[in-house]
Amino acid sequence: MVGDERAAVLEVAEQAKVAARELLLATRAKKDEALLAMADALRADAPEIELANREDVAEAKANGTSAALIDRLTLDFLRIESLALALVAVAALDDPIGEVIRGWRVPNGLQITQVRVPLGVVGMIFEARPNVTVDAAALCIKSGNAVLLRGSSSAKRTNQALVSSMRRGLEKVGLSTALIALVPGDTHESVKHLMTARGLVDVLVPRGGAELIKGVVDEATVPVLETGVGNCHIYVDRDVDIDLATRLVVNSKAQRVSVCNAAETLLVHEDVAKDFMPIAMAALAEANVTIHGCERTKPFAADAGATFVPVTDDDWAAEYYSLDLAVGVVDSLDDAIGHIQRWSSGHTDAIYSDSNEAIEEFLGRVDAAAVIVNASTRFTDGGEFGFGAEIGISTQKLHARGPMGLTELTTTKYVVRGDGQVRE
Amino acid sequence: MVGDERAAVLEVAEQAKVAARELLLATRAKKDEALLAMADALRADAPEIELANREDVAEAKANGTSAALIDRLTLDFLRIESLALALVAVAALDDPIGEVIRGWRVPNGLQITQVRVPLGVVGMIFEARPNVTVDAAALCIKSGNAVLLRGSSSAKRTNQALVSSMRRGLEKVGLSTALIALVPGDTHESVKHLMTARGLVDVLVPRGGAELIKGVVDEATVPVLETGVGNCHIYVDRDVDIDLATRLVVNSKAQRVSVCNAAETLLVHEDVAKDFMPIAMAALAEANVTIHGCERTKPFAADAGATFVPVTDDDWAAEYYSLDLAVGVVDSLDDAIGHIQRWSSGHTDAIYSDSNEAIEEFLGRVDAAAVIVNASTRFTDGGEFGFGAEIGISTQKLHARGPMGLTELTTTKYVVRGDGQVRE
Numbered sequence: 001m002v003g004d005e006r007a008a009v010l011e012v013a014e015q016a017k018v019a020a021r022e023l024l025l026a027t028r029a030k031k032d033e034a035l036l037a038m039a040d041a042l043r044a045d046a047p048e049i050e051l052a053n054r055e056d057v058a059e060a061k062a063n064g065t066s067a068a069l070i071d072r073l074t075l076d077f078l079r080i081e082s083l084a085l086a087l088v089a090v091a092a093l094d095d096p097i098g099e100v101i102r103g104w105r106v107p108n109g110l111q112i113t114q115v116r117v118p119l120g121v122v123g124m125i126f127e128a129r130p131n132v133t134v135d136a137a138a139l140c141i142k143s144g145n146a147v148l149l150r151g152s153s154s155a156k157r158t159n160q161a162l163v164s165s166m167r168r169g170l171e172k173v174g175l176s177t178a179l180i181a182l183v184p185g186d187t188h189e190s191v192k193h194l195m196t197a198r199g200l201v202d203v204l205v206p207r208g209g210a211e212l213i214k215g216v217v218d219e220a221t222v223p224v225l226e227t228g229v230g231n232c233h234i235y236v237d238r239d240v241d242i243d244l245a246t247r248l249v250v251n252s253k254a255q256r257v258s259v260c261n262a263a264e265t266l267l268v269h270e271d272v273a274k275d276f277m278p279i280a281m282a283a284l285a286e287a288n289v290t291i292h293g294c295e296r297t298k299p300f301a302a303d304a305g306a307t308f309v310p311v312t313d314d315d316w317a318a319e320y321y322s323l324d325l326a327v328g329v330v331d332s333l334d335d336a337i338g339h340i341q342r343w344s345s346g347h348t349d350a351i352y353s354d355s356n357e358a359i360e361e362f363l364g365r366v367d368a369a370a371v372i373v374n375a376s377t378r379f380t381d382g383g384e385f386g387f388g389a390e391i392g393i394s395t396q397k398l399h400a401r402g403p404m405g406l407t408e409l410t411t412t413k414y415v416v417r418g419d420g421q422v423r424e
Numbered sequence: 425m426v427g428d429e430r431a432a433v434l435e436v437a438e439q440a441k442v443a444a445r446e447l448l449l450a451t452r453a454k455k456d457e458a459l460l461a462m463a464d465a466l467r468a469d470a471p472e473i474e475l476a477n478r479e480d481v482a483e484a485k486a487n488g489t490s491a492a493l494i495d496r497l498t499l500d501f502l503r504i505e506s507l508a509l510a511l512v513a514v515a516a517l518d519d520p521i522g523e524v525i526r527g528w529r530v531p532n533g534l535q536i537t538q539v540r541v542p543l544g545v546v547g548m549i550f551e552a553r554p555n556v557t558v559d560a561a562a563l564c565i566k567s568g569n570a571v572l573l574r575g576s577s578s579a580k581r582t583n584q585a586l587v588s589s590m591r592r593g594l595e596k597v598g599l600s601t602a603l604i605a606l607v608p609g610d611t612h613e614s615v616k617h618l619m620t621a622r623g624l625v626d627v628l629v630p631r632g633g634a635e636l637i638k639g640v641v642d643e644a645t646v647p648v649l650e651t652g653v654g655n656c657h658i659y660v661d662r663d664v665d666i667d668l669a670t671r672l673v674v675n676s677k678a679q680r681v682s683v684c685n686a687a688e689t690l691l692v693h694e695d696v697a698k699d700f701m702p703i704a705m706a707a708l709a710e711a712n713v714t715i716h717g718c719e720r721t722k723p724f725a726a727d728a729g730a731t732f733v734p735v736t737d738d739d740w741a742a743e744y745y746s747l748d749l750a751v752g753v754v755d756s757l758d759d760a761i762g763h764i765q766r767w768s769s770g771h772t773d774a775i776y777s778d779s780n781e782a783i784e785e786f787l788g789r790v791d792a793a794a795v796i797v798n799a800s801t802r803f804t805d806g807g808e809f810g811f812g813a814e815i816g817i818s819t820q821k822l823h824a825r826g827p828m829g830l831t832e833l834t835t836t837k838y839v840v841r842g843d844g845q846v847r848e
Binding site: 021024025104106110112114117119120198202203217218221223224225241244247248251255256341363364365367368369370371372373374375376378379380384385386396397398399401402403411412413414415416417418419420421422423424 | 791
C-alpha cells in the first residue's frame with residue numbers, strides 16, 4: 001500500500017511535468033482564457049462546491065473545531081464569487097514569462113540573453129483556507145507552471161470540488177487538466193513523497209504556521225520557497241516627531257493583529273522616552289494593547305493606565321499575532337540594532353526618526369527582507385508594493401526575499417546564439 | 425564528544441555571523457584592500473603552505489591515491505602564486521553590493537527600492553582541490569559574506585595553512601579573522617552540524633561530484649545552491665551547414681572532456697544523416713572519440729573507422745567526462761526534443777541548424793540552464809559569459825540557474841521610505 005501511494009503521487013507529478021511542458025508554449029492570451037474559463041466554471045459549479053464545503057464544515061464542527069477555524073473553512077456563494085473574481089484579477093496581471101532580463105554580446109560575437117521561464121511544477125502545501133487552492137492555481141497557471149496542491153484534510157471535499165471545477169475550465173480551453181491536481185492520499189507519507197520528488201517537482205511552497213514550514217524544510221529534498229513568520233521591530237529614535245511616531249506604532253501593532261507584518265516589539269531611545277512614552281502608552285492603552293515592558297517602561301505604562309506585564313526573553317522572541325507588544329527602552333541606536341540582530345525574524349524592521357545619520361546607519365546594519373523608514377510595518381505586503389498578487393512573504397535569502405509576486409514563481413534560462421564559435 | 429563537536433561548529437558559525445555583520449559596513453575599497461593583503465600573505469607564507477601541502481601529498485601517496493588526484497592536490501610555488509593572482513583578479517571585479525536593482529513610488533507616496541546585500545554566512549563543502557579554498561574565500565569576501573570552508577580531509581594541512589595565511593591578510597587590514605574559517609572536526613557529523621545550522625549559516629554551496637551534492641541536498645536544512653552536473657546534448661537539424669556542425673560537435677565533445685559543459689549525446693535528424701554522419705564520424709574518430717551509437721549510427725561509424733559500441737539507456741544517462749559520445753539518429757525535431765526532455769540534466773543543450781523555425785521551437789521547448797544555437801556547448805561558463813569569477817554552474821531553478829558569478833552570492837532587501845504613511 002505504501003508503495004502504491006508513492007507510485008500514485010509520482011504519477012500525478014509526472015503528468016503535471018508533461019502538462020507543464022505543453023504550457024511552455026501557451027501564449028499569454030491562452031493562459032488568460034484559461035483563467036477566465038476557470039472563473040466561469042467556479043460560478044457554474046458553485047452549488048456543488050457549496051455542498052461539498054457544507055460537508056467539510058459539518059465534520060469540522062462535529063470534531064469540535066474552533067469558530068475561527070470554521071469561519072476560515074466556510075465557503076458561501078459570496079465567497080465563491082470572490083474566488084472567481086480573484087481568477088479574473090490574476091488574468092489582468094502582466095505575464096512574467098518571456099521577459100528578457102538582460103542581454104549582451106561577448107568579444108567572440110556570441111549573443112547571450114537571460115530570459116524568464118516558468119519553474120515547471122510547483123508543490124503547494126497549505127492549511128485550512130480553501131481560497132489558497134484557487135489563488136495558488138491561478139498564480140501558477142499565469143506564470144506557466146503546473147501545480148500540485150496539498151491542502152488540509154479538513155477541507156478535502158471542498159478542495160476536491162474546487163479542483164474539479166477549475167479543471168473543467170482548463171478542459172474547455174483545450175489545456176491539460178493535469179496542470180492542476182490534488183496530491184493523492186491523505187497520510188503524512190503522501191506529502192513526504194511530494195517533498196522528495198526531485199526531478200518531477202521543481203519547488204515546494206509551504207503556506208501556513210511555523211510548524212508546517214519547519215516540517216517541510218526538515219523533510220524536503222525538493223527546494224523550498226519558505227514563506228516566513230514575522231517578529232517585526234520598531235525603533236523610535238531620539239530625534240523624532242512624537243505624534244507621527246505614535247500614530248505609526250499604533251497602526252503597526254493594532255490595525256490588524258493576526259498578520260505577519262504587524263509589529264511585535266517596540267524599542268525606544270532613552271533620550272526621547274520621557275516625551276514619547278506617555279503619549280505612546282496612552283494611545284496603545286486606548287487601542288487595548290497589553291504592554292510586555294522592561295523596568296524603564298513600567299512607570300510610563302502605569303501612568304497611562306496600560307495593562308503591563310514584565311517582559312521576558314519569550315516576549316522578545318514572540319510573534320504574538322494579538323494585541324500584545326514587547327517594549328524596551330534602549331540606551332542608543334547601537335543597542336537597538338543589537339537587539340534587532342538578536343531577536344528579529346528578518347521580516348520587517350522599522351525606524352522612526354528625523355535624523356538622516358541614524359536612518360542611514362539603521363538601513364545599513366539591519367538585515368531584514370524589508371527595512372522601513374517612517375511608515376507602518378504593515379506595508380510589507382505584495383498588494384501594497386503593487387505586485388497585484390502575492391504568494392507569500394519570504395524571509396529566506398535565496399531566490400526571493402520579501403513579498404513574492406508572480407515573478408518569484410519563475411526562473412530564467414540563458415539563450416546563447418552563435419555562428420560557429422568554438423573554444424580554443 | 426559529539427556535543428562538543430556540535431558546539432565547536434556552531435561557535436565558529438556564530439563568530440562568522442558576527443563578523444559578516446561588520447563586513448556589511450565595509451566599503452568596496454576596504455574589501456579590495458583585504459583581498460590584496462590576502463594575496464600578499466599567501467606569497468609571504470608560500471614556504472609554510474608548500475611544506476604543509478607536501479605532508480598532505482605524502483600521506484595521499486602512502487594511501488595509494490591516484491596520480492590524477494595527487495596532481496590536483498599538489499601546490500608548488502607556481503600554483504601558490506596563481507592563487508595569489510586569483511585574489512588580485514577578484515579585487516578588480518565590480519562590487520555587487522549596494523546595487524539598486526529597481527525602485528518605484530506607490531500611490532500613497534512610499535518610495536520602495538530593492539537593494540543588493542550580502543547573503544551573510546556561506547558554507548562551502550568541496551573536494552580535493554585546494555584552489556577552491558582560496559577562490560571561495562575571495563568570492564565571499566568580495567561579495568560581503570563570511571565563509572565556512574569544509575574541504576577534503578586529504579587536503580587538511582594545506583587548507584589549514586591557506587586559511588591561516590588569508591586570515592593574516594584580513595588581520596592586517598583590520599577585518600575580523602572569523603570571516604574565513606575552517607569547519608572544525610573531520611567527522612561526517614561535523615559537516616552535518618554545518619548543514620543544519622539554520623539561522624547561523626545562510627546558504628551551502630557544495631562543489632564536487634554528484635555523490636557529494638546529493639549527500640548535501642539530502643541532509644541539509646540550510647538552503648543549498650546546487651552546482652550541477654552536466655549531461656549536455658547536441659541536436660543536428662535537417663537544415664544545417666555540415667562542416668560547421670562537425671566542427672562544433674568535435675569542439676563540444678573533445679576540446680576538454682573532464683568538464684560539465686562537454687557534450688555527452690549527439691542526436692542527428694535522419695534527413696541529414698547520410699550527408700553529415702560520414703564527415704562527423706570521421707572527425708570524431710580522428711579525435712579518438714568512442715561512439716556509443718544506435719542501430720542507424722552503426723554503419724556510419726564502421727565506414728569512418730570509429731570505435732563503436734551499441735548504445736544503452738545507461739549511455740543516454742551518462743556524463744562520461746571522457747572521450748565517449750552517445751549518438752542517435754532521430755526521425756524529427758520533435759523526437760530530438762522528447763529525447764532531451766527525458767535524458768538531459770538541464771545544464772546545456774544545443775541545436776545546430778539554419779532553420780529559424782527549428783531553432784525557435786528548440787529554444788521554446790528545451791528547458792535547460794543554457795540553450796545554445798550554432799556554437800560549442802563549452803561556452804556555458806562564467807568566464808566565457810564575462811562574469812569574471814565563477815562559483816559553479818547551477819542546474820537548479822531556484823535563486824540561480826547557469827553560470828554563477830559574484831551576484832549569485834548576494835540577496836536583496838527592500839528599503840521603504842515614508843513620511844508617516846499608515847494602513848487604513
